Amino acid sequence: MPDVFGRLQASTCIATLSTLCVNIAGILYIIQNGLSAGSAVKLGLLALFVLGTNPVSNHALCRAAYRIGCKPAKPFVIDDYKDDFGDSAQVEDNADKPDYEFDEPQKEDTEEEDV
Numbered sequence: 251m252p253d254v255f256g257r258l259q260a261s262t263c264i265a266t267l268s269t270l271c272v273n274i275a276g277i278l279y280i281i282q283n284g285l286s287a288g289s290a291v292k293l294g295l296l297a298l299f300v301l302g303t304n305p306v307s308n309h310a311l312c313r314a315a316y317r318i319g320c321k322p323a324k325p326f327v328i329d330d331y332k333d334d335f336g337d338s339a340q341v342e343d344n345a346d347k348p349d350y351e352f353d354e355p356q357k358e359d360t361e362e363e364d365v
Contacts, residue, residue: 252323254315262308266300273297 273293280290316331 254320255312255322258308258311258315262304266304269300269304270297273300 273296276293277290280286280293313331317335
């Protein structure tokens with residue numbers, strides 16, 4: 251994934267779909283083995299909760315990433331966040347670096363004199 255927005259989108263899709271598949275498998279197991287219907291209802295409610303909260307949390311994380319200045323790999327086709335934040339989004343040079351480079355102090359450009 252080239253940027254933070256793509257990584258967040260992919261991880262949210264994986265988490266949401268895998269949780270839903272596990273819940274559906276649990277519901278089918280409960281139905282097949284004749285276990286209590288209350289457990290199936292609980293799993294169904296859990297699936298609805300995951301469907302509602304995962305996209306909202308992804309939106310909040312993407313909005314925060316945009317706000318601190320993470321840049322997309324390609325320019326946005328539609329930039330709705332620019333309407334919200336304008337050009338006042340705080341820009342950090344370290345915002346989109348990998349973890350091992352993020353905490354390194356930035357080196358200032360120094361000119362070496364030729365002798």
